[in-house]
Every structure is written in structure tokens, then in C-alpha cells.
Amino acid sequence: MLLPLHRLFICCLFTAISLSLFPAALHGQSPVLTTAVKTIIPGRVVFKLKAGATQQRNIPENPRTSPLTATLARLNIRNVRPKFPYSKSSSAQQPGAVDLGLILQAELPATLPVAEACRALLKTGAVEYAEPLYSYPTLFQPNDPLSDSTRAGGQYYLKNIRAYRAWDISQGDTSVVIGIVDGGTRLTHEDLASQIQVNRLDPIDGIDNDLDGYVDNYYGWDFADNDNDPSRDPSSVHGILVAGCAAAAPNNSKGIAGVGYRCRFMPLKIYPSTDAGVFGGFEAIVYAADHGCKVINLSWGGAGGRSQFEQDVITYAAVNRDAVVVAAAGNTPADLDFYPASYDHVLSVATLQPSDERSLNATYSRRVDLSAPGTGIVTTWGDTDSDYGAVGGSSFAAPLVSGAAGLLRTHFPTYNAAQIAAQIRRTTDNINALPGNAAFAGRIGSGRLNVLRALTETSQQSARVVRRIMLPARRSYANGDTIRLTVTVQNLLSPVRNLSVTVTSLSPYVTVRQGSFAVGALATLAQRANADAPFRLAVATTGVPLNAQAVLRYRLEDVTTGYREDQYETIQLNPNYVVLNINDLQLTLTSRGNLGYDGLGSDAGEGVSYRGSGPLLAEGGLLIATPTSRLADNVRNDRYGANHNFYALARASRLTQPLRADQEAYGVLRDSLPSLTKGRSVGVRVRQRAYAWATAPHRDYVVVEYSLTNLTADTLKPLHIGLYMDWDLPGEPARNAANWDASRHLGYLYDPIKPTLYAGVQHLSGGQASVYSIDNQAPAGTAIRLADGFSAAEKLLSLTSGTSQRTAGLVAGTDASQVVGATLPRLAPADSVVVAFAILGAPSLAQLQAAADAAATRYQQVLTVRPTRQLEVALYPNPTTGKLLLQLPAGAATVRVLSALGQELLVHTAASGGNTQLDLSPYPPGVYLVQISTVAGSTTRRVVRQP
Incomplete structure (x- = not known):
């Protein structure tokens, strides 16, 4: 069973046992199948400054010139500090390295959601990413020791992975340290005490003798509670179990032997023992890498998506600091990406039964690198100094591989981390033909760990795709998109003479139009890229499921030697939004009526930008209301969240054969009938269309058209519609002014101190134009005050006030937003009406006004079909x-x-x-x-x- 966050709970009846006795009373019950999922740590945010920042390890100091500093102050984000102040700088000549000195952490006020803080930091244009910090569960499953009838001397798995014979070749070395990033250890256990790597440069005397920023880190460190005691929490033995698998002492006439034999381990505690503690897994990875761990074991993880911050940490450990990172692939019997195991530069280890067949609860995927025994694993227990127990789960398959990596680092001292990982992958035993594995071939890795082969087969070949660049660079690709894919291939082991790389789509929704790369001969560690002739891919124009994933297979092959190896990559397709990007204004239109992003705090979408600028729009979306307080929208509310009134009937998608523009998008959404919401909803269906053109003078705008149909039995009179737009323009996002050009029905924002970009919304057609300019920082008592959210009453006021509130933030600027809308006198049951807007961006007011004029002309000439009388034609x-x-x-x-x-x-x-x-x-x-x-x-x- 997968364990809850922060604590390891034994979910089955389980008793510590002596290695010589396996009482018949030990009976485990069937595990409950759940998916381990990471959770957000509240009150904290991590962000990475762009590489060109003038001050890399600290935020800029002058709030008048720094949008980042001003945003931090405005949101009361405190205690901003380098996340890894003692990390080692990377060499400019080190390919693929990352600079952790650019990463900062901050504390948030209790009322500020993490997602909102991330969005605000991204809007400054000064950060590469802003993300939550996450907590991960351990991956432990109890097992009945009597269920294993093949156990040899209590550790059958040592025979399965050929460890006994491998120790004749290499017994590791005390200089090779395995970082056990987990729940802590028992410092006095008979099979672990002699194996702990102590820091003799910093004895326990209250002084930071080695000047590494940690006082008395003699035995390791507790990153969850921030102290020097890595002893396990009384409720958790997980870290002790893992350490025993990798590094229990051999030849001491006690207990068991870890696969790493003489290799030592560094206990790094990441789960808290106090209420104030927080998960510290990624901080511990950096510490392990900086303190000499050549192997780092991660027996924890969860589903829930990729984090660039976490990938940066993994890359730092593996590339900058040359550590082999090994992680458990998960205990959920499903094909899914599981983190951190699925990150680049990680050996992902899945679980096997004693028969070498896949464990029934093992996660499987194309991201798994290899498998290892993970059922009935006898290891150190830790309730006393001499107890042992049998356990199961991918938590205990991973440290077997970590121990093997320790042996290889001793035997092949010139190999780097990537070469050690390649040697382990290439020397596994193929187990695909076993009955329990045939259906999972390609998704349980290259085979079962064989430590003997890994130490003795020195002529293996292994190449790897080490870098990938997709153009256009997007989070997700829409129907009909074409992709150029450039890869860099590195040869890790013995030289290859005639290497080729062929990319194949394993999805029916992606076609490979050019998929061959003749690499040729490559010496050990040499690299080559296909920049002159990139792979070319095409996404299907129709039939692609929403939010589909497509797997690409890279087949690396040398026909002259018989070498063949596969590598996989996943790309996202057909997102729940569409991007119009054919002109200078790039606009994301979602299926639920939002603009820019699919909801408050969401990263689904590519925002609104102008000529490659950063995101200009923090939040945007459609508002529809009647004066009787019936309201429909999907934008922020006054409950620290967002409304979800609209749902998609037909997802937003680009037309493959546009009729009236160079790019056209179409979608249908609606809200609920008022009878189902006690009169709170409106009851309309909305057909939304968007149009963009590639040629001047139409490059600075996108037209968005809404066709509203009344689904109720009542006449809606009047009916109000508008676009809420929280613009944050380049420069200082809290220094914008909002204004209204009445002659053009154009609402726009700009920086009144340094106007380099103007953005806004123009009412083109349908009803009587309206505007409401909002000072987001307005004091208490103001009619609309967004500091405490956007209430239904405030939204209705913004739509029904005509043009009485035309400006905000004039002269000095403020954090401003605007609602540009229209009032329709009536909409009868089953009737429809069309309202159209243009969304614009330009470098000057004159150019913005010219774009507005062009949009009005184009809409009347091309998009409006309004016969005054039906002609006989x-x-x-x-x-x-x-x-x-x-x-x-x-x-x-x-x-x-x-x-x-x-x-x-x-x-x-x-x-x-x-x-x-x-x-x-x-x-x-x-x-x-x-x-x-x-x-x-x-x-x-x-x-x-x-x-």
C-alpha cells in the first residue's frame, strides 16, 4: 500500500523478526491499490531568475526599477533567499549543467494562494519559472515473509541479481558513499552503524568547522526539521529498511548484507518529526551531491506532473556533481509517469517478484529503465539494534540498484554517472518472455538487474539522446501542428562505428515525416546533433483525443556491431485550448471561456504576448450577467479561488481550412440553467470564434466573436457581456494605467511612466459598449476592490455601469485591470445575438488606435454577414x-x-x-x-x- 505524506504508517499487521525466525503468525493482508500523489506545500514558493539577471543570487534592490522587487513587496512575499546558497557553480564548458544559484525561495502570507503567487512572479518577466514546492510519499508495501518460498538464507534477491558472484569481482569501497534520501536511520543498528559515512571535519561541538553552512552535520542532516539529527521518526522505519538493502554491513556475522557491500551510506532525513517540519527531499539531493555522494537513492515519489525546479535539482546532482540518481518507479499498477523516477538523468527501477515476473502492483511505463526484485525483501528493521523484516515495494527494488551502482563506481573509477547508468541498463537480463511480463515488454525497462554482468561485460555499447529541442517550443501541440525536432546524441560506452537514430511515433495521432539521423562513428563520450536536418513530425488534423499523450521512440542502432537500444519521449497533444499565433499578438483561447490560461493559477495555455514578449495577461475571461444577479464566468471570485460556471460543449480548436482569416478558432460552451442553480446562473449557450490575420495592417489584433443563445424560457432583459482583463505589461506590472477611447470603443492599459507597450480590448459589434477600469490596489470602501477577491456583486457592477468608470491609475500607475463589455436590451427564449471584440497590442498608442481602426473595418467587411432583407440571389x-x-x-x-x-x-x-x-x-x-x-x-x- 502506498503511504501517506510525511509519515510512514504500517497498514498491515506487521512484526519485527529475527533473521533466523519467521513466525507463522506473520500474515499480511492484500495491499490496497492507490496512487501516490505529490501535494503542494502551502506558504512557500520557489522561483528561478532568468540567466541574464544582473544579480543572480539575490533579488534586485531598487523597487522603482525592479518589477520583481515591487511585486514581492506588493504581495507581502517575505524572507526571499537563495534556495541553495552553498551549491557549487557550474562550469560554462559543462554541457547540460544548471546553475542552482539562480533559484530563490520565499514565504507567502496565509491569504495568498501559491498558484497566484507563481503567476504574479512570472508576470514580472524576471523569472524563468515560479513553482510550488511539493511533498512526496514513500513507496512501501508490507509483505508476508512466508509468501516467499524461494528465499535463500533470507535474501533470495542477492542470488537473483547475481550479487554473490559479483562480490568476487568488486566489493565496493568505503570511499564510495550512497546518499539515502529518506526517513532517517537508526544510528546504532548492528548492521548499519559501521556503514554510516560520518563527517569528521565537523564533529559535534556547536561549531560549523567545515564552513559548509551546516552546524555539527557529523552523521548527516535532517532537512525536514532542519537539525543535525538524521535519526528516524518513531513512526517510520522506511529509511532504515532502504539503507539495509543498499548498504548493510557484510561479514559481521550479523543480519544481512547490503548489495553495496563495503560502500557506506549517508542518512539524510526528509520527513518531519515535528508539526513545523516540511518535506525536504530535493534540498537533501543537493546536499548529498555537494557532500560527495556518488550514488543517491530516492525511494519515494508520486504522480502529478513535472516540475522544472525538481528537474533542475536532479540535473545538478547528475550532471554538475556526477552522481548516479536512482529512484523507485512506483507501486501503482498503471502506465504513468511517476516523479522523480521519470525525470531525465534518473535510473527508474520497477518491482519484480522472486520469479522475475512483474509485481502485480508495480508501475510500468516507457520511462522505466530496469527492474529489480521488490517482493519479500529481507532487510534491517530498526525498532531495536538487531531486528530484521521482510518488506516489499519499489522502495526496496531501487536501493538494490543503488548498491550495484556503488560497486560499479569502485570498479570503473573513470566512468562518469551517465556511463555507470548506461552500463547497468545494458547488462540486465531480458525477462520479457516470462508469462507475467510479455504484456509489459518495453515498459518494465531493459530487464532484471544483473550485477555480475554489469561488472564484467566491458565491451557494451550504449548511446543516448541527451538533449532535445522541439520547435515551435510549446507545452502541448494542437491538431495540424508540425514540429521540428533536433536531438543531440552522445555515445557513453564503447565506440560505435555506424550509429543511426530513427524516431518512430507509437501514437496514431503523430506522423513522422522525416525520422532518420545517420550519426556515423562516435568515440566514447563524443556527441553529434542533427541540427542541419531535424526530424519532422506532424500532428493529425482530426480525431486526436483531448489532452492526449503521444510516445516517440528513438531507436539507436549500429548495424555493424548489432547494437540496438530504445529510448522514449512523451509529447502532449490537443490541449483544452487553442493558440492563435500567426501575427504579432499571440492569444490563447480556452474551451471554457478564459483567455491566456485555462483558469486562475493554471499553466495550461500560452498566455497573451506581443512580438515574443513575456505574458501580458495575468487573467482574462468571459463574463455574462443579468441585472437580477444571475452570473456566469470562470474568473476569480471572492473565495480565494475561481468560478467554474462555463463548461465546454465543443472544445476550442483551430480550423484546418479557415474561410475568413489566416487562422480561425471555434468552440462552444455554456452554463447551467437557472432552475438547477437556484437562479444564480444565466442559462446561455455561447459559440466562440476567433480570427487572426498575418498581413499588415492586421497583425496587431485578434477578433473574438461570441454568439449567445438563450436556453431559458424567460426573456433576458437586459443581458450584459464583457471581457475581464487583468493586464500586466512589461516593466512594472503594478504601474499600469487604464483608459478609454470612446470614439473607438477601445479600453486599453499602458505604463504611464515608461510606455513601451499598449494592450486592450475593443468592442466591435453587438449592443451598447461599456467599460469599467479597476484599480486592483484600491483601498477598502472602494466600489470594486480586488484585494479581497472579485465578488458577484462587483462583477455585475463592472458590467452594468456603462462608461462611468473609464480610467484607473492615471498619472502614476497602479495594478490595473479592465472590463470591456456590451449591454443588449433583450434576448428572447431560443433567440441568438452576436457580440464581437478585438484584443489588441501595439508599441504605441497611435499604432494601437490604427490597429483598432483596422479591426473595425475588417470586421464589417469580412466577418459581418447581415442581410437587411433576404435577396433573391x-x-x-x-x-x-x-x-x-x-x-x-x-x-x-x-x-x-x-x-x-x-x-x-x-x-x-x-x-x-x-x-x-x-x-x-x-x-x-x-x-x-x-x-x-x-x-x-x-x-x-x-x-x-x-x-
């Missing part, structure tokens, strides 16, 4: 190869032919109606608009010109 053939026949009503008519971008190509006047002919032959194939105007009315038809 026929137009055929459609599609046409050139000639087009029109049947017009009696009377004079003017016929205009426009390109899809609204350019007027042809004007034809018919004096008396009847039949007339147009010739589109001079124009290239594509979509054209034919506008027909008479005294009786007008209409617009779309025509497809075929080759």
Missing part, C-alpha cells in the same frame, strides 16, 4: 474553376469581390439585374467573398475558387 457553380454566374433581382446592383483578407479585387455594376457573369480566373485558388448590394438590401456569399 443565385450564384453558381460554387466551387468554380473561374467562371461564375449570378442571378440578381430586378434593379441596379453593385457586386464586389473581396479576398479572404478583405482586399477589394473587383467591382461590377449591373444596371438592371438579371443574369451577370464574373470571371475569377485571374485570381489564385482560394476562398473569396462576393458582396451584392441593391436598394432592397445586401448579402455576402462565400465562393471557393478551385485550380
Whole structure:
């Protein structure tokens, strides 16, 4: 069973035992199948300064010139300090290294959600990432020792992994230290006391003798409670169990022998013994790497997604400090990414039964590197100084590999960490043909650990894709996207003569258009990239499930030697949002009515940006309301969260064959009927469309159009609709001013002190325009005060006040936001109405106004189809190869032919109606608009010109 956070609880009846006795009373019950999931540590945030920051290890000091400092002060974020003040700087010549000196940690006020703090820090433009800190559970499963009938001398697994014979080759060395990053240890256990790596440079005397920032860290360190006692918490023996597997003392006529034999271990406690303590796993990894651990064992983890901060820590340990990082792959019987095991530079270890078949509760995935025994593992217990017990789970498969890595680091002293990991992967025993494994081939790693082979087979070949660059760089790829993939390949072991890399998609939703890379000969540790001829991938245009994952397989092969090895990568597809990025304004439109990101604090989405700027919009979204306090939105509320009134009927997606713009997006959402919410919702369906163009003068805006349908039995009168936009522009995000251009129905924000970018929303069509400019820092008593959230009453006020509140933050600037909307006099049951806005960005006010004028013209010319009276018009053939026949009503008519971008190509006047002919032959194939105007009315038809 997977264990709860912070504490290791024994969930089955379990008794400590002597190695010579296995009482029949020991019976475990079947484990409960749950998924270990990481959880956010409240009140803390970690962020990494961009590499170009002038002050790398401290925040800038001048709040007038530093958006980061001003944001920290405004949000009352305190105690900002380097996360790893004693980390070693990386060499500029060290490929793939990271600089932990750029990472800072801060404490948050109790009322500030972690997600909101992360978003605010990202908006400053000064940080590479801002993330929560997480806590992870251990990965322990009790086992009945009598369930194992193959145990030899209590440690059957040593025979399975060929450890006995391996010790004839290498018995490790006391100079090789394995960092046990776990729940602490028992310093006096008979099989562990002599194996602890003590720090003789810092004896326990109250002084930091070795000047490493830790006082009296003689036995290790407790990172959860921040003291020098790594003894385990009374409720947890997990760290002791793990240490015994890797490093229990051999040849002492007591207990067991750890796989690492003479290798020592460093106990680093990461689970708290006090209420004030917090999980300290990643801090302990850095400490282990900086204090000489050449192997680091992580027998904990959880599902829940990737963290760049955590990957940076792993990379620092593995690349900067040359440590082999080994992690448990998980105890959830599912195909999933599990962290930290699934990070780059980690040996991920899955669990086997004594028969070498996959354990029934073992996690499996393409990210697993190898498997090791993890059932009925007899190890040190720790309630007394001489007790032992049989346990199970991936927690105890991983330290077997860590012990093996310690032997290899002794036997191959010139190998770096990546080479040790490669040697272990390449010398496993293939177990795919076993009955319990056949269905999981490729997802339980290269095979079962064989320590003897790892020490003796010195002619192995192993290459690895060590770096990947995907362009365009996105978190997720939409339907129809094409991807250029550049990889760097490194040869880790014996030289290869004719290496090739072939990328294959294991998903039906990604096609590889160019997937071969002839690397050629590579010496040991040499690298080569395919920058001149990147791989080319294409995402399917239709049929891709929402938030799908596609697995890519890299097959590394040398046909001259028979070497073959596979490596895998996962990419995200078809997200719950769409990005329009064909012009200078990049806009994310979500399926639930949000703009920029899919909800407050979410990182799903690529924001709103202008010409490659940082994110300009902290939060944006659709508001719909009636004066009777019926409201629908998905933006922030006054309960330290966000509303979730809209849900998607048809997800937002880009049209593969846009008709009226260079890029078009479409989606459908709705809220609940008022009868189901006690009158709190509105009851509308919203068809949302977005349009973007690539050519001037239309590069500075995106048009967003909403078609509202009344689903209720009541007439909605009046009906209010608006876009809430919390802009934070480059420079100082809390120094913006909001204004209103009445002639253009344009609300916009800018920095009044240093105006380098303007952004805003223009009402184009539908109803009477409105605006409400908000000072987010307004004092108590202000009509709308966002410091304590955005209440339903405040949202309604922002929509129903007309244009009475046009400005905010003029002269000096403030943290401002704006609601630009429209009021519709009535919407009858089943009726529909269209309201349109343009979202704009420009480097000057004059250019913003010009973009607004262009948007208004383009919308009227191209997007609006509003016949004042239905005309009797026929137009055929459609599609046409050139000639087009029109049947017009009696009377004079003017016929205009426009390109899809609204350019007027042809004007034809018919004096008396009847039949007339147009010739589109001079124009290239594509979509054209034919506008027909008479005294009786007008209409617009779309025509497809075929080759």
C-alpha cells in the first residue's frame, strides 16, 4: 500500500523478526491499490531568475526599477533567499549543467494562494519559472515473509541479481558513499552503524568547522526539521529498511548484507518529526551531491506532473556533481509517469517478484529503465539494534540498484554517472518472455538487474539522446501542428562505428515525416546533433483525443556491431485550448471561456504576448450577467479561488481550412440553467470564434466573436457581456494605467511612466459598449476592490455601469485591470445575438488606435454577414474553376469581390439585374467573398475558387 505524506504508517499487521525466525503468525493482508500523489506545500514558493539577471543570487534592490522587487513587496512575499546558497557553480564548458544559484525561495502570507503567487512572479518577466514546492510519499508495501518460498538464507534477491558472484569481482569501497534520501536511520543498528559515512571535519561541538553552512552535520542532516539529527521518526522505519538493502554491513556475522557491500551510506532525513517540519527531499539531493555522494537513492515519489525546479535539482546532482540518481518507479499498477523516477538523468527501477515476473502492483511505463526484485525483501528493521523484516515495494527494488551502482563506481573509477547508468541498463537480463511480463515488454525497462554482468561485460555499447529541442517550443501541440525536432546524441560506452537514430511515433495521432539521423562513428563520450536536418513530425488534423499523450521512440542502432537500444519521449497533444499565433499578438483561447490560461493559477495555455514578449495577461475571461444577479464566468471570485460556471460543449480548436482569416478558432460552451442553480446562473449557450490575420495592417489584433443563445424560457432583459482583463505589461506590472477611447470603443492599459507597450480590448459589434477600469490596489470602501477577491456583486457592477468608470491609475500607475463589455436590451427564449471584440497590442498608442481602426473595418467587411432583407440571389457553380454566374433581382446592383483578407479585387455594376457573369480566373485558388448590394438590401456569399 502506498503511504501517506510525511509519515510512514504500517497498514498491515506487521512484526519485527529475527533473521533466523519467521513466525507463522506473520500474515499480511492484500495491499490496497492507490496512487501516490505529490501535494503542494502551502506558504512557500520557489522561483528561478532568468540567466541574464544582473544579480543572480539575490533579488534586485531598487523597487522603482525592479518589477520583481515591487511585486514581492506588493504581495507581502517575505524572507526571499537563495534556495541553495552553498551549491557549487557550474562550469560554462559543462554541457547540460544548471546553475542552482539562480533559484530563490520565499514565504507567502496565509491569504495568498501559491498558484497566484507563481503567476504574479512570472508576470514580472524576471523569472524563468515560479513553482510550488511539493511533498512526496514513500513507496512501501508490507509483505508476508512466508509468501516467499524461494528465499535463500533470507535474501533470495542477492542470488537473483547475481550479487554473490559479483562480490568476487568488486566489493565496493568505503570511499564510495550512497546518499539515502529518506526517513532517517537508526544510528546504532548492528548492521548499519559501521556503514554510516560520518563527517569528521565537523564533529559535534556547536561549531560549523567545515564552513559548509551546516552546524555539527557529523552523521548527516535532517532537512525536514532542519537539525543535525538524521535519526528516524518513531513512526517510520522506511529509511532504515532502504539503507539495509543498499548498504548493510557484510561479514559481521550479523543480519544481512547490503548489495553495496563495503560502500557506506549517508542518512539524510526528509520527513518531519515535528508539526513545523516540511518535506525536504530535493534540498537533501543537493546536499548529498555537494557532500560527495556518488550514488543517491530516492525511494519515494508520486504522480502529478513535472516540475522544472525538481528537474533542475536532479540535473545538478547528475550532471554538475556526477552522481548516479536512482529512484523507485512506483507501486501503482498503471502506465504513468511517476516523479522523480521519470525525470531525465534518473535510473527508474520497477518491482519484480522472486520469479522475475512483474509485481502485480508495480508501475510500468516507457520511462522505466530496469527492474529489480521488490517482493519479500529481507532487510534491517530498526525498532531495536538487531531486528530484521521482510518488506516489499519499489522502495526496496531501487536501493538494490543503488548498491550495484556503488560497486560499479569502485570498479570503473573513470566512468562518469551517465556511463555507470548506461552500463547497468545494458547488462540486465531480458525477462520479457516470462508469462507475467510479455504484456509489459518495453515498459518494465531493459530487464532484471544483473550485477555480475554489469561488472564484467566491458565491451557494451550504449548511446543516448541527451538533449532535445522541439520547435515551435510549446507545452502541448494542437491538431495540424508540425514540429521540428533536433536531438543531440552522445555515445557513453564503447565506440560505435555506424550509429543511426530513427524516431518512430507509437501514437496514431503523430506522423513522422522525416525520422532518420545517420550519426556515423562516435568515440566514447563524443556527441553529434542533427541540427542541419531535424526530424519532422506532424500532428493529425482530426480525431486526436483531448489532452492526449503521444510516445516517440528513438531507436539507436549500429548495424555493424548489432547494437540496438530504445529510448522514449512523451509529447502532449490537443490541449483544452487553442493558440492563435500567426501575427504579432499571440492569444490563447480556452474551451471554457478564459483567455491566456485555462483558469486562475493554471499553466495550461500560452498566455497573451506581443512580438515574443513575456505574458501580458495575468487573467482574462468571459463574463455574462443579468441585472437580477444571475452570473456566469470562470474568473476569480471572492473565495480565494475561481468560478467554474462555463463548461465546454465543443472544445476550442483551430480550423484546418479557415474561410475568413489566416487562422480561425471555434468552440462552444455554456452554463447551467437557472432552475438547477437556484437562479444564480444565466442559462446561455455561447459559440466562440476567433480570427487572426498575418498581413499588415492586421497583425496587431485578434477578433473574438461570441454568439449567445438563450436556453431559458424567460426573456433576458437586459443581458450584459464583457471581457475581464487583468493586464500586466512589461516593466512594472503594478504601474499600469487604464483608459478609454470612446470614439473607438477601445479600453486599453499602458505604463504611464515608461510606455513601451499598449494592450486592450475593443468592442466591435453587438449592443451598447461599456467599460469599467479597476484599480486592483484600491483601498477598502472602494466600489470594486480586488484585494479581497472579485465578488458577484462587483462583477455585475463592472458590467452594468456603462462608461462611468473609464480610467484607473492615471498619472502614476497602479495594478490595473479592465472590463470591456456590451449591454443588449433583450434576448428572447431560443433567440441568438452576436457580440464581437478585438484584443489588441501595439508599441504605441497611435499604432494601437490604427490597429483598432483596422479591426473595425475588417470586421464589417469580412466577418459581418447581415442581410437587411433576404435577396433573391443565385450564384453558381460554387466551387468554380473561374467562371461564375449570378442571378440578381430586378434593379441596379453593385457586386464586389473581396479576398479572404478583405482586399477589394473587383467591382461590377449591373444596371438592371438579371443574369451577370464574373470571371475569377485571374485570381489564385482560394476562398473569396462576393458582396451584392441593391436598394432592397445586401448579402455576402462565400465562393471557393478551385485550380
